[in-house]
Amino acid sequence: xxxxxxxxxxxxxxxxxxxxxxTGAVLSVQPALERFAAPSVAxxxxxxAALAEAAKAQHAEIDxxxxxxxxxxxxxxxxxxxxxxDLVDPATGRVIGPHEPSATxxxxxxxxxxxxxxxxxxxxxxxxxLTMVVLTIxxxxxxxxxxxxxxxxxxPIRGGGRQxxxxxxxxxxxxxxxLTAMTGCxxxxxxxxLIPDGSADPVATASGTGGERASVxxxxxxxxxxxxxxxxxxxxxxxxxxxxxxxxxxxxVMQIDAATGEALSFQPHSTARQLYEMIYRLHTxxxxxxxxLFLGLSALAVPVFAVTGxxxxxxxxxxxxxxADNSSASAADxxxxxxxxxNSTWGFARTxxxxxxxxxxxxxxxxxxxxxPAYPKAxxxxxxxxxxxxxxAPASASGFLARLDRSALTLPVAVLGFxxxxxxxxxRFAEDVAAxxxxxxxxxxxxxxxxxxxxxxxxxxxxxxLGAALGHAxxxxxxxxxxxxxxxxxxxxxxYGAGVQAPTAILTFRLPEAAAGLxxxxxxxxxxxxxxxxxxxxxxxxxxxxxxxxxxxASSSREGILEICVRKQPGGLCSGFLSDLPLGGRIxxxxxxxxxxxxxxxxxxxxxxxxxAGIAPLMGFLRANRSHRxxxxxxGGRSPASDFLYREDLASxxxxxxxxxxxxxxxxxxxxxxxxxxxxxxxxxxxxxxxRGAQIMVCGGRDMAKGVSQALDAILAPMGSSTTALKASxxxxxxxY
Amino acid sequence: xxxxARALALALPLGLAGALAHSAAAEAxxxxxxxxxxxxxxxxxxxxxxxxxxxxxxxxxxxxAGGKAKxxxxxxAWNRLSGGRIxxxxxxxxGSGQSLSVSVDIADALIDAGYQIRVDSAVENENDVxxxxxxxxxxxxxxxxxxxxxxxxxxxxxx
Numbered sequence: 001x002x003x004x005x006x007x008x009x010x011x012x013x014x015x016x017x018x019x020x021x022x023t024g025a026v027l028s029v030q031p032a033l034e035r036f037a038a039p040s041v042a043x044x045x046x047x048x049a050a051l052a053e054a055a056k057a058q059h060a061e062i063d064x065x066x067x068x069x070x071x072x073x074x075x076x077x078x079x080x081x082x083x084x085x086d087l088v089d090p091a092t093g094r095v096i097g098p099h100e101p102s103a104t105x106x107x108x109x110x111x112x113x114x115x116x117x118x119x120x121x122x123x124x125x126x127x128x129x130l131t132m133v134v135l136t137i138x139x140x141x142x143x144x145x146x147x148x149x150x151x152x153x154x155x156p157i158r159g160g161g162r163q164x165x166x167x168x169x170x171x172x173x174x175x176x177x178x179l180t181a182m183t184g185c186x187x188x189x190x191x192x193x194l195i196p197d198g199s200a201d202p203v204a205t206a207s208g209t210g211g212e213r214a215s216v217x218x219x220x221x222x223x224x225x226x227x228x229x230x231x232x233x234x235x236x237x238x239x240x241x242x243x244x245x246x247x248x249x250x251x252x253v254m255q256i257d258a259a260t261g262e263a264l265s266f267q268p269h270s271t272a273r274q275l276y277e278m279i280y281r282l283h284t285x286x287x288x289x290x291x292x293l294f295l296g297l298s299a300l301a302v303p304v305f306a307v308t309g310x311x312x313x314x315x316x317x318x319x320x321x322x323x324a325d326n327s328s329a330s331a332a333d334x335x336x337x338x339x340x341x342x343n344s345t346w347g348f349a350r351t352x353x354x355x356x357x358x359x360x361x362x363x364x365x366x367x368x369x370x371x372x373p374a375y376p377k378a379x380x381x382x383x384x385x386x387x388x389x390x391x392x393a394p395a396s397a398s399g400f401l402a403r404l405d406r407s408a409l410t411l412p413v414a415v416l417g418f419x420x421x422x423x424x425x426x427x428r429f430a431e432d433v434a435a436x437x438x439x440x441x442x443x444x445x446x447x448x449x450x451x452x453x454x455x456x457x458x459x460x461x462x463x464x465x466l467g468a469a470l471g472h473a474x475x476x477x478x479x480x481x482x483x484x485x486x487x488x489x490x491x492x493x494x495x496y497g498a499g500v501q502a503p504t505a506i507l508t509f510r511l512p513e514a515a516a517g518l519x520x521x522x523x524x525x526x527x528x529x530x531x532x533x534x535x536x537x538x539x540x541x542x543x544x545x546x547x548x549x550x551x552x553x554a555s556s557s558r559e560g561i562l563e564i565c566v567r568k569q570p571g572g573l574c575s576g577f578l579s580d581l582p583l584g585g586r587i588x589x590x591x592x593x594x595x596x597x598x599x600x601x602x603x604x605x606x607x608x609x610x611x612x613a614g615i616a617p618l619m620g621f622l623r624a625n626r627s628h629r630x631x632x633x634x635x636g637g638r639s640p641a642s643d644f645l646y647r648e649d650l651a652s653x654x655x656x657x658x659x660x661x662x663x664x665x666x667x668x669x670x671x672x673x674x675x676x677x678x679x680x681x682x683x684x685x686x687x688x689x690x691x692r693g694a695q696i697m698v699c700g701g702r703d704m705a706k707g708v709s710q711a712l713d714a715i716l717a718p719m720g721s722s723t724t725a726l727k728a729s730x731x732x733x734x735x736x737y
Numbered sequence: 738x739x740x741x742a743r744a745l746a747l748a749l750p751l752g753l754a755g756a757l758a759h760s761a762a763a764e765a766x767x768x769x770x771x772x773x774x775x776x777x778x779x780x781x782x783x784x785x786x787x788x789x790x791x792x793x794x795x796x797x798x799x800x801x802a803g804g805k806a807k808x809x810x811x812x813x814a815w816n817r818l819s820g821g822r823i824x825x826x827x828x829x830x831x832g833s834g835q836s837l838s839v840s841v842d843i844a845d846a847l848i849d850a851g852y853q854i855r856v857d858s859a860v861e862n863e864n865d866v867x868x869x870x871x872x873x874x875x876x877x878x879x880x881x882x883x884x885x886x887x888x889x890x891x892x893x894x895x896x
């Protein structure tokens with residue numbers, strides 16, 4: 001919901017708010033320019049009377065003298081039929097030169113105020129300011145939700161390119177934009193007279209004695225006022241003998257008799273006017289030039305928002321799986337909701353959708369997060385939910401439970417969980433969903449079922465059960481869609497661990513050499529590896545299987561190679577295939593980005609912890625550590641003689657400073673142990689590093705990861721912290737398999 | 738019944754006053770006042786077109802041009818003379834380089850008797866120009882443009 005409120009007006013108003021922001025940014029520099037062109041008036045240098053006298057000596061008729069918030073003094077005058085204005089030195093009263101407001105600035109100001117479209121433009125600009133308020137507030141709410149609460153707003157932002165830019169720019173600009181947009185709304189409302197701005201305040205109309213006018217320099221009431229306090233002095237109209245001087249200061253307006261120099265009336269500024277003036281200055285930065293520059297810089301973030309926001313929206317739209325003949329939510333008799341992290345569960349949803357549609361149903365499929373308040377024609381709901389990581393909701397279902405909690409719906413429902421039985425919390429999210437639905441009183445169409453590792457057979461069996469409940473046959477013949485893969489050729493392999501029952505291989509792949517007979521353009525623009533970084537995953541499809549296995553990458557695509565570490569599992573289809581792969585052998589692989597598993601940009605120490613083949617991404621980070629950030633590696637193997645992976649590479653990283661300390665520990669040597677034991681003996685040293693804000697990255701099997709977090713919790717507890725707390729602030733990252 | 742009687746009693750004297758005003762208009766003549774602005778290039782200008790008597794007091798407001806009443810006080814000379822009360826017509830502001838023509842019936846007795854047609858002008862966020870253009874209401878002055886000193890390029894009246 002929040003996202004829609006943010007995205008829809010954002011897209012519609014993107015051009016408008018960008019125009020307002022850019023013109024605003026141009027204008028924001030003015031107060032600073034004026035400030036440096038006109039030094040501020042020192043107190044007790046000159047009285048208003050003296051300045052007025054100096055001005056009067058120059059011209060036949062003075063209209064008024066204005067001192068702006070920036071300290072510029074401008075004298076407007078009439079010489080016969082000619083009106084003009086002079087810039088005056090506030091220290092001496094001497095004319096500096098003619099005051100010629102820049103036509104460009106006037107043009108930009110008008111563009112900013114009304115888009116040069118008169119009243120319609122002013123309405124549009126007001127709505128633009130309102131949109132900006134909505135966007136800033138909803139954006140801040142989304143950012144807070146994403147980072148885990150308002151108190152986390154200053155914590156590091158993780159995530160991929162555009163999103164990160166969008167969030168980062170938002171965090172920097174939020175204060176300035178909120179101030180600009182809210183004051184802009186206020187000014188817009190005053191311009192439509194919906195809020196008083198003091199311009200309707202009554203004007204004092206006392207009349208002077210009408211005697212012969214004395215010289216302005218001799219008027220007592222003007223001699224008493226210092227130039228520093230002046231805002232405006234309006235001279236009496238020559239043709240009106242009883243007209244008076246009007247002196248405006250910060251406090252109010254005083255009428256002064258032109259003949260006697262006596263103060264005739266004083267009217268203090270109304271609260272409405274004072275409020276308006278304050279807000280006007282906060283919006284324009286007039287007289288507050290650092291604020292002006294700050295607001296201008298904040299405004300420059302708006303074009304960044306417009307571009308990255310539109311890209312995020314487009315990317316999200318495109319990544320929504322397309323389903324043929326998807327009925328609308330209001331017309332469907334059957335609703336399929338999908339909770340998926342990658343997109344594999346959507347493949348199953350598509351198969352289910354097609355089979356139900358063929359059986360004559362009107363079927364609507366949508367992400368779980370799109371749970372609608374009502375489905376007027378629906379008779380049943382089918383929920384396909386994957387589980388992400390440690391039993392949590394996948395991306396497309398992150399808000400489902402909260403939405404369900406507010407929903408008044410009840411429909412017969414069937415829940416199908418997708419997961420991997422080798423994880424301890426197999427299908428945990430699907431179970432949570434089923435429990436929440438039961439608690440809300442949704443009857444179960446059929447009992448919850450679970451699909452292990454995308455098994456097409458289990459899915460077909462579930463289809464049979466569902467068909468029985470629906471009273472017709474339902475054949476679900478699911479064929480997993482092959483992801484778009486790249487063919488890679490094995491160019492190097494190094495085998496370890498055969499002697500300690502832990503056969504592990506470091507495999508290096510390249511794109512195959514371009515074959516002869518390729519099209520001409522292909523030879524000009526050679527094929528390149530898909531982009532990836534160390535720590536991302538490569539999905540590899542072993543021959544005869546449509547289910548990919550994932551391996552952490554030890555290289556980045558910039559190096560021109562793709563390197564992984566594979567531990568041969570007993571009976572493992574993919575690890576067996578890779579372990580036996582000869583040089584020149586080929587694989588089909590695709591990249592899955594893992595942007596959350598990266599070292600942060602801090603200069604604090606980095607602690608890398610891994611065991612066995614889990615060293616792969618850590619090795620990749622070490623190789624890329626060209627800035628020589630202080631990095632400590634804790635790694636566990638079985639025997640230094642047999643499975644010391646990357647021994648030479650680690651030595652060369654030590655030699656050139658990319659690695660500060662190597663703490664390798666082996667379990668099958670006398671006095672050896674596991675990596676978590678090594679952490680415990682190093683507790684004091686680790687505590688020092690953690691106090692310096694060190695980031696920890698862990699890669700390896702689940703048991704090791706558990707042992708490591710226990711060992712670290714023991715070190716963190718006396719410091720009043722925990723691995724959970726570090727995780728929340730992005731300082732504890734895990735890649736566990 | 739009683740209410741109807743009261744309404745009739747009110748209507749009668751009103752009708753009489755209307756007839757008197759009509760006969761007075763016979764001794765007046767229509768005067769067309771044309772104000773042309775300079776191409777100053779900003780927002781539309783607010784104008785006060787009014788007639789002053791030989792003592793410089795306000796005789797009649799002919800036209801206030803400009804949409805927002807809160808800005809009328811910037812027509813400063815007129816505002817002082819009138820106290821902000823409008824006894825003429827109002828209309829939209831006049832754009833840069835544009836002209837505004839208004840017609841008003843002026844009694845013959847006012848012509849060549851020291852009366853003046855005056856125009857005050859003001860532009861939002863820019864200047865206020867009291868007495869931007871002043872044309873003496875004389876037979877010989879009719880049809881001769883008078884230059885303004887602010888936003889007004891010329892003021893002409895035709896009888």
